[in-house]
Amino acid sequence: MKVISLINMKGGVAKTTLAVNIADCLYQRHGKKVLLIDVDPQFNATQCLMSGNEYFNYLKDGEDTVLNIFDRNIRPTISFTEGVNKRVPKNLDEIKPYQTRRGFQLLPGALDLYKLEMAPGQGREFRIKNFLTTLGNSYEYVIIDTPPTPSVWMTSALLASQYYLIPVKPDPISLTGIDLLNGIVTEKMENFGNKIACAGVVLTVAEENTYVFRDARRNLARSEVWKDKIFIKSLPKRVEVARRQLKQEFILDIDDSLLKSNLVGIVKELIERIG
Secondary structure, three states: OEEEEEOOOOOOOOHHHHHHHHHHHHHHOOOOOEEEEEOOOOOHHHHHHOOHHHHHHHHHOOOOOOHHHHOOOOEEEEEOOOEEEEEOOOOHHHOOOEEOOOOOEEEOOOHHHHHOOOOOOOOHHHHHHHHHHOOOOOOOEEEEEOOOOOOHHHHHHHHHOOEEEEEEOOOHHHHHHHHHHHHHHHHHHHHHOOOOEEEEEEEOOEOOOOHHHHHHHHHHHHOOOOOOOEOOOOOEOOHHHHHHHOOOOOHHHOOOHHHHHHHHHHHHHHHHHHO
């Protein structure tokens, strides 16, 4: 089972767009068993796969979200008919992902993650890793969409992963940020004695015929750290992608040959890079 976290500390780099479409392409084009985990408290990946009503009913029915992984405390609940009861968390092996209409599975995100006190040192950093160990060989790929902050949520995702993938906009500020990001990842993994490999850098929101794009690719190619990490294909800038996402539609649904072929190329190269 290959576990890949998509990370970037800067918003607006199409991290979630890339995460959900990689998961979709792995299933649709390669027939892989895929689980997408939404560990971003903004749960944007979840909104790309479930409508508001679907998500509301899902929660109403008491179905599982990523909150079940992290909130392991016994809590009192109050009912007008039954009085005070205890809410006992599920065992990790009892947590069941959501079957999406796209064919792959999703462990939905939850806004209530913000309510949890997540101080380092509580052991919660290992919760995703512990959950994944209960899955056995149920999936060939696990894609984790992380928050755009160096938080405990990101650390938990990285500790569960063998690889991380960095989506980055081809502009000077974003390129400077990935050096900082790489340093943070290295420090965190050294602190926990964990090994993780960078699967590469994907240029996103890209306008390939511009000087800014060509200059960004050239600067990465000159870097000792990043020169072997640049994906051949980039994710083109398209307003249509954002417009369709919240209708639960994906890049493979859009009549745009360049957009689709680039996504397919990114996924093909990802598979080759991680073996």
